[in-house]
Amino acid sequence: MADGYLSLQRLAFWLVISGFFALGAIFGSWQVMMADLQRSFELSSGQLGLTLTLGVVGSFPAMLLTGRLADRWGARRLMLISIFCSALAYASFHWVNSYPLLLISIICLMASSGALDVGINAAAVNYEQNTGDTRMSFFHAGYSGMAAVAALTTGFLLFTGLEFRTVYLLVAGLLILLGFIYALSAKLDRLISHHQQESQAEVTLTSRAVLFRTPILLLLATITGLTFFSEGTLEMWSAVYLRLSLDLPTMIGAAGPAVFHFAMMIGRLGSGWILLHWRRRWVLRVSGIMAAVGILLSVSTLYPLIILTGFLIAGLALAAVVPIVFSLAGDIAPKQAGQVISVITILGYIGFLLGPSLIGHLADFIGLRLALLALGVAGMGVVLMSFKIQHSALDQR
Numbered sequence: 001m002a003d004g005y006l007s008l009q010r011l012a013f014w015l016v017i018s019g020f021f022a023l024g025a026i027f028g029s030w031q032v033m034m035a036d037l038q039r040s041f042e043l044s045s046g047q048l049g050l051t052l053t054l055g056v057v058g059s060f061p062a063m064l065l066t067g068r069l070a071d072r073w074g075a076r077r078l079m080l081i082s083i084f085c086s087a088l089a090y091a092s093f094h095w096v097n098s099y100p101l102l103l104i105s106i107i108c109l110m111a112s113s114g115a116l117d118v119g120i121n122a123a124a125v126n127y128e129q130n131t132g133d134t135r136m137s138f139f140h141a142g143y144s145g146m147a148a149v150a151a152l153t154t155g156f157l158l159f160t161g162l163e164f165r166t167v168y169l170l171v172a173g174l175l176i177l178l179g180f181i182y183a184l185s186a187k188l189d190r191l192i193s194h195h196q197q198e199s200q201a202e203v204t205l206t207s208r209a210v211l212f213r214t215p216i217l218l219l220l221a222t223i224t225g226l227t228f229f230s231e232g233t234l235e236m237w238s239a240v241y242l243r244l245s246l247d248l249p250t251m252i253g254a255a256g257p258a259v260f261h262f263a264m265m266i267g268r269l270g271s272g273w274i275l276l277h278w279r280r281r282w283v284l285r286v287s288g289i290m291a292a293v294g295i296l297l298s299v300s301t302l303y304p305l306i307i308l309t310g311f312l313i314a315g316l317a318l319a320a321v322v323p324i325v326f327s328l329a330g331d332i333a334p335k336q337a338g339q340v341i342s343v344i345t346i347l348g349y350i351g352f353l354l355g356p357s358l359i360g361h362l363a364d365f366i367g368l369r370l371a372l373l374a375l376g377v378a379g380m381g382v383v384l385m386s387f388k389i390q391h392s393a394l395d396q397r
Contacts, residue, residue, distance in 0.1 A: 009131055012191040015182070016127050019079050019120035020143040022178055024261070026086060026113055028150025029171050031235045031257040035243045036164040041099060045240070045368060049360020051103060052236065056352055058107030059114040064346060066115040074193030075123035080182040082119055085112035087175035093168040114349070121326055121341045123192040128327070130191050136323040137268045144264035144319070147235075151261060155254020216389065217343060220325045223284065223385045224348030226378045227321045230291060230314070232352040233359050233375055234260050237368065238311060242304070245368045252304050259308045260315040267319025280324050281386050288382030290317030295375040314375070321382065351378070 038048050069078050089108035096102045124139045154167055235257055243253030274283060291314050298310030325348075329340045362371035 008188065008191060009133065011185075012127055012131070012188045013133070013135065015076070015185055015188055016120065016123045016192055017139050017142040018178060018181070019083070019116065019123065020139050021146040022083055022086070022175055023113060023116055023120065024143040024146030024148075025150045025171055025174060026090060026109075027235060028147030028257065028261060029154040029167055030090075030109075031147075032151050032154040032158070032239050032254045033164050033167060034236055035240045035253065036158070037093075037102070038240065038244070040164075041102060045360045045363040046357075047360070048240075049357040049363075051106060052360075053354070053357035054103060055106035055110040056349060059110035060346060060349070062111035062115050066118045074189050075119050075126055076182060076185060076189055076193055078119035079116065079123060080179060082112050082115035083175050083179045083182065086116055087172040087179065089113075090168050090175065091172035094165045114345075118341055118345055121345070125326060125329070125341060127192050134327070136327045137271045137320065140319075140323045141265045141268035144261045144268060144315075148258045148261035148265060151239075151254050151258035155251050155258070158254075159250050217329070217340065218347070219385055219389045220328060221344045221347030223382055224322060224325050224344055225351030226381045226385070227318055227325075227351070228348050229351030229355045230295075230318055230375045230378045231264075231322075232355045233372070234311060234314060236355075237359055237372070241368050241372070242307070245363075246302065246304075248304060255304075255308060256311060260311045263312045263315025264319045267316040268323060271320035271323065274320065280328070281389070283320050283324065284386040285383050287317045287319075287321050288379045288386070290314070291379035291382070292376040293317075295372060295379065299369050299372050314379075317379070 034048070037043075038045075043051065066078055066082070086109065089105060089112050092105045092108065093102075096105050120139070124136055128134055128136060150171075157167055158164055238256030238260060239253045242248045242256045243250065271283070278286075294310045294313030294315075294317060296310070297313065298307045300310075301307060325344065326341060329344055358374065359368070359371045362374065
């Protein structure tokens with residue numbers, strides 16, 4: 001009996017982390033091809049930033065809905081639906097040939113991938129709560145590791161001459177295959193989902209507004225927003241910075257997001273050990289300071305190796321922040337994991353929302369190199385927020 005449970009637990013672990021792999025594959029390849037999209041549609045940095053911002057705005061209704069659905073239907077079903085929607089949205093980039101269609105495709109991708117993001121993090125929190133196996137940092141490392149692999153693979157495929165629009169179809173095909181696996185994994189629901197009875201669901205519906213006004217959640221969401229701002233900017237603009245602003249070869253451009261994601265993976269794998277010896281509050285403070293130092297190093301030179309080293313430092317620094325926030329959220333409201341995660345993710349996505357547009361418009365006025373300095377300010381903001389949060393869980397190892 002015990003062996004059977006452990007076998008189910010292992011399958012549940014791999015099912016959850018596969019969702020993080022999928023999200024990493026989506027954005028790792030997407031970020032490298034951002035420069036190709038910008039060039040193909042002849043967009044300025046400001047126009048590209050505005051387009052990405054509109055895409056994130058369009059995803060908010062989906063994310064507002066999906067947290068509730070994760071708690072009511074179960075995280076696996078949300079993962080199943082959202083990964084198929086993500087596959088369709090990603091494949092659509094192969095055919096878009098006008099700016100209105102591009103905007104619609106980006107909105108659909110951001111909405112479906114945002115739903116997938118909520119679903120996999122709800123599944124991760126439920127897995128921790130149901131099994132006692134704390135793996136949040138490993139799950140997020142899976143996202144970063146796959147994003148690094150996808151970025152390098154995409155760069156290599158483009159280097160060999162493959163048309164960039166074809167890559168969208170390849171990734172979409174992999175997502176569809178994974179979706180079929182989710183459809184056949186109903187037996188794992190009791191480990192990765194928290195099903196509510198109808199009466200409990202009604203309580204959750206009436207308490208949602210309270211969640212948005214809870215001070216501790218707002219502070220955690222602010223930290224998430226500052227981190228998403230930095231992560232999203234480096235993910236989406238590093239390849240553009242290297243390939244277009246500095247006119248470096250495609251493979252070096254692909255190395256920008258790849259190095260950042262690789263650093264995030266190493267940092268998240270190592271953060272479990274760090275959190276055994278350091279309190280969470282101190283990890284957040286050191287992370288914010290290191291992120292600012294990494295950004296300053298990246299924009300202080302034109303040498304690719306030093307720039308990539310700065311991206312590496314920033315990635316290592318930011319790696320532990322979001323897993324700490326989501327684990328804290330699970331501790332605060334273990335029976336409402338989906339809704340708490342969606343609240344923090346929605347509010348945190350404001351940083352992801354402002355990032356592309358702010359950096360893009362700053363780049364039009366002062367250049368992308370100087371615009372990236374805004375990330376250093378965000379890093380110091382994480383340090384400031386760590387002083388403001390008053391909760392005993394943050395001072396635990």
